[in-house]
Structure formats: structure tokens, C-alpha cells
Amino acid sequence: MKNLKNLTFLLAAGLISAGAQAQTKSTIEGTTPLGSSSEYRTWSIGVNGGILNQTNLFNFARRGNTDMDNNAGYSVYVKKQISPSFGIKAQYLGGKVGGKNAVLGTGFETKIPYSVALSGEYTLANVNWRFFNSVMKPYAALGLGVMNSEATLIDGNTQTKQDKITKMYVPADIGLKFAIAKGVNFDLGYQLNFVNKNFDGVVNGVFQPDVFTYIHAGVEFALGSTAKPFLGNSNPVATLLADNAAKYDAIKAERDALKAANNALTARLDKWDSDLKDDDGDGVPNKFDKCPNTPSGTKVDGSGCPLPEIKHETTVIEKIITEEDKKVVDEAIKNLEFELSKSTIREKSYASLDRVAAILIEKNFSLKLAGHTDNTGSMQLNMRLSKERAEAVKAYLVSKGANPSRIEATGYGPTQPIATNATAEGRQANRRVEFTLY
Template structure:
């Protein structure tokens, strides 16, 4: 009886310890590569288990002992194969062997005082329920209480001893019902420690005592062992997975992805705002003389004063002008056409690229030599807002005028206009067409 009390205390302590661990342990999801409501093919669903322990006729709960109250500990062993059908439910086929014995110290003369039932084998199919994986509060806890119940066949050969004689009955195979309670501890991704206590209801002749007040005999199996998941190493075990953990992980991943995309859009938007502000600053004309601050060499010109391409006032001299007939030759037109062909600007800016300087120098020399007048008309494609395109086209025409004036051309002979996307010479539906529409036209007169 004292030994029975010790075993009972040990199992109760184990229960409290496991419950405490179940409540306090950090959740360790093993759900990489799985999706909410995904197929079981995302998991390893097969596992095997081996364990060993102690077989006894009596049990820690103190019922159905048939008078065999004195412990007679014997080694038992077991192995099983399990198929997990859902995170909280599986079916397992179990083998168990060993021997069970009991002593009735209060047996009357002629009654069975001791028995020993050898169990070479037993085979049962059980339904197993993992309680942790049905609890949404604890996501993939390391400690998982479980309960299983099944039905199987038990082979046994019982030897009974009375005060007079020992008798061995013929080997029998009868139905039995195993009920297993315990805890599984997840130590790695695919390995669990299995601690359990199994009650087995067997045929009433299991202990060799004629039928009495109990319709069946009961023996217990306290065991410890390991459970190993089978399958690909990169997959998690279905028995270690909680559906809530998978859902939370999927939600968190999508939230992080959307947050990253949002931050990228905000950064791109801020960069675009900076570019627009820079362009607006370049197009400012504080004195209102028609020349942007960027190119205005005489800022603060009074309103109404006529200025040249550099923004400086034009001095009009009272002198007699001799009007000469202007003749534009084919060679002159060729110089202008070459300048148009070679004229290039930085992307979305009015900065002339150095590759265009040589041909513009020849245009400037032509204007100086023959005193030609020149009309500059800037155009863009239809990409962007109309306001921005009008400003950019005007700015580019002004940039060409400023360059020619800087080379000695008379600013009064050069007119600069911006027409934006108006009057395209090609379609804006193709990159090639848009390239042709981005131009500055030169007209000599």
C-alpha cells in the first residue's frame, strides 16, 4: 500500500509539473512553409513511438483491484505507428508486451493468492486527442496533454497460485480496451518525449479469478518513451502544429509585406515631391521679366523694362538702321538642321549636354556673321502634367537662347517660346514617337 501511495504521489506531481509548464512555457511555432487552411501535405503526418515502463495489476486510482492490492512491478514495453489526421486528432496502431502480476494478501484458503499473466503480444487501434492543439489560447505549446482510447486483441497465458496448488491456463486471445493519459514534450522539431499512464480493461479471466463483482479485469501500464516524426526534415509535424499559429504567422507575414510596400511608396512619393520642388525653384521668375532666376544675370529688373535673353535691360540707341535683304542659303539651313539634330538635354531638365555645344557654336557664329534672327520653339511629349511640360519646353528654349547669347549672338535677334505637348510631329503612344516630340525647333528669318 505504501508503494502504491508513492506511485500515486509521483503521477500527481508529474501532472502538476506538466500543467505548470503548459501554462508558462513560451510558444514555439513550427509552422514554416505552411498556410492557413492548407492541405495536410504541407506537414509530416506519420510518426512512430517506442516506450517502456511498469505493468501492474493494481492502479493509482484504487478501483477494480480484485483484491490484488500489493504491487508486483513488471517491465512492460510498447511501440506504435501513428497517422495524424488533424492537428488535434490521430489514429495509432500499438503493440504492447510484458507480464502482469498481483498478490492478494487477504485471500481465503483455496482462493487465488497470486497470479501472473504473461502477455507476449497485444495489438490495438486507438484514437488519440492532443488537447494543447485544440486550445486557441496556447499556440504550439511545448507541453501537450493527450488522451487516447481504442480497441484491440490481447494474448495472455495466466498462472494462478493458491495455498494448495499452482495452475497455468491455456493461452488465450481476447478483446481489451486501452485508455492512455499523458503528456508529450516537444524537444525538437520532430521528436517528442512521451510520458503516460495507460489503463487496460481485459477479459475477466485475465487474472485467473472466476467472475465476481467486476465484469472485466483491469491492469495499468506507466510508461516513458520517445515519438519520432517521419518525413521530410523541412516540413513541420502536424501533431506539433496549432491552426491558430499558422493563421497568426500568415497574418504577420502579410502585414510586414504590406508595410514594407507602403514605406517604399512613401519614399518614392517624397523623392518625386523633391524633384518637383527643384523644378519649380528653377522656373521661378521673381522680377517677372520672362527670364527664369536660374538664367537671369540681372535680377530685380523693374517691371515693364525690355530685357534680353540673359534678363538684362536692352539699351536702345537712336541710330539710323539700314535694312538689308536677308538671304538664307542652303548651307545656313544645314547648319541649323545639324544643331537641331545634335541638341540633347539631361533627362527632365533644361541642361544642355556638352555633345551639343559644337553645333550650337556654329549657329551662334552664323547669327553673328549674317545678323540673322532666330526663333526657338520648345516642345515636349504628353508625359506629365500640362503645366510642367509648358514650363520645361519654355525653359529649354531659353537655355538654348542663353547659350547662343553667351557666344556673342545678339539677344534681340533671338526669340524663345515654349509650347509643351502641343503640335506633336509623331505619335506619343510609342517611346520612339515621344522621343521625336521632345525637341527645340530653330527657325531663321
């Protein structure tokens, strides 16, 4: 008996160490907090074997049988898990139980052709937050069943076989289950069975049940899809913690992505500031200024270089804006396009802008550029973008030879819409640069 116990516990220790890693998250994968039982496997089957004898932890109801027999017993059960901590199982138990009094030469042997009981099983680890994903799970069970038994009384060399009888009995279990894999438990248990009639062949008093024990080891297998965890191995606290960690990671990833996008936008705005900066104040951005550090007030050409001083008198010429001039400007406005959320002019707009530059040079017109945006984004960003786009058009015209002193660039942001900002078409119409010749 001692060797059997040692072997059983050594086997349990080995299964625990082998299955610890396999169990890490197998009880929570694919589940949600307060989720329905359909997320789990709820049916299981168990098979075990062990020792049947008349002893018990308190040595009561022994009938003077000081020498117990250790006989093989076996059991099969089917269990329906109602919640992580509670299940109902139907158990079959078979084998035989015996005991002797060596001094008196008396004893008994009782065969159990069958016994069937319905028990409620409570798992402590699955309702305790301290063991939220534990490999070792203490449990206790209590039930009521029907047993068929046949007792043989022994008196010296005489054996008296009694008739088979069917009686009520109460099985009470305590034990440990070790979750060695997803949906597989190794089971070590101690079961006390209280029988209400002469189980050992001796008629008892009204409140004197017969008692025998079943010490067993076995395996429990969850039934159903292996993609789902077993409800009997699942702890709601583990599911809640895993769900909280997943949501935290998702929010953190989203925050990091937004932070990276904001940094990229800031870098882009800094580059725009650098490209449009005009240190010498001559109206030509540094990017296009071929003559930096021009003295203040000096008239310059489109490349930022001083214009030759005109010493002869100039004749005032009346400026007449023709319909053809207006058509050229309207076409430039129509064809003007920028890169998305940038002040970079797209190449397809160059041709029409070149024609506007030619008119400004030929007829010495003045031009007002007014940048506008929709109301998407912050006011600060829209005011900057509208100004930068107007300045970009001016810089392009100046690079083609237009007089920068005759070109005014202003940004109005979303303050002067020409259409509603409630529709995509309206917002598209509001994103514009207006040209005014004079």
C-alpha cells in the first residue's frame, strides 16, 4: 500500500512539471469576460483505478476488522460543467471490499457488481483569484446513488454467501486535479462511501452506516472541439486579466501610432517653415533666393537678385485686363492642385501657372493670391496651410520671372468658405487659392 501511494504521487509530480508550460494560457484562449458557455467545452469523461478497502481517516464503522484487504477498484464518470467551479457528474464504481479480524478469525468480502451515483463537484481553484490559472486544482464532491452488492461472511474456514441487495449510498470525494494539457486533467482522489444497509453482511442500527474508501488515480478528458478550453479548468479572473491586458496593448499600440504620426507631421511642418523662410525680406524664399542677404528695400528679380537701377523716366501706361487675361487666370485656378495636406504644387499645374507668370511679366500686372481651406483640422494648422499654399504659388511665379513686389500672398484658412463644409464636395470647393489681377 505504501509503495502504491509513493508511485502515485511521483507520477503526479512528473505530470505537473511536464504540463506546466502546456497549461500557461490554455484555459483562457478564445474566451471573453462573462462570456457564454458556448466558448468552452463543458462535457468531460473520466476513467480511474485504485484501492478499495474498509479503512478511513477516522477509523469508524470498522466492525472490529483490524486487518483490512486492499482490493482493486475502478470507476468511470461523465461530467457536465455548469460553471468554472461547479459540475454534476454521473459515476460508475465497481470492485470488491474486504476486512478481517485475525484474532477472532472472522471477516467479510463484498463484491460490488455496480454502483451509480449522481454528485455535485466543487473546484476551489476556479473561484479563487490567487489561483487564477493554477495547474493544481483542489476539489470536493458529494452525491447520492444506488449500489448493488453481494456480501460473504467469513468465520474461520466457513464462508456464508448472502443474497445480492440494492441499497442507497452517499459518495463524498476530496482530491486534486492537475491540468497537464488543454482539456486533460490527472486526477488523484480519496472517496468515502456511506452505505445505509448491511454492506459487510451485518445488519446495522438506524444511524450506523457502513463505510468504505476508494483511493484512486486517473485521467479526465474534456469532450468537444479541441480549439476551445475546458470550462472545468477555466477561471473567470484569468479571462478578465487576459482581456484587460489585450485591450491595454491595443490602446497602447494606437497611442504609439498616433504619436509617430504627430512627430512625422511636425517634421513636415518644420520643413515647410524652412523652405518658405525669407531671411533678407526681399519676398523671395531662401530656397529660391540666389542672392541672399540683399539689403532691406532693394528691388529684386524672381531669383532674389537686385534689379538694375532705372535712371530714365518711366511713362505711366494704363493697365487693361482683357477677357483673355481673365481666362488665363481662371484656367490657372481651375488646374491648381497641391499634394495632400502639403503646400507642394503638383507638376500638372505648372503649365497654366507659367501662362499667368507670362502675363505678369508682359503687362506688369499686380496679383493678389488668397489661400483658403475647409474646416477639417485645427484653426492654427489651416491658417498656416492656406498661407503656405499662397506663398508657394507666389514663389513659383517669382521663379518664372514675375516681380515679387507685385504679388501679394495671404492665407485665410477656413474663415471664408464658398460652400458648405458638411459635404465632401463642399469641402473640396473650399480648398482653393484665388487669383485677383489688378
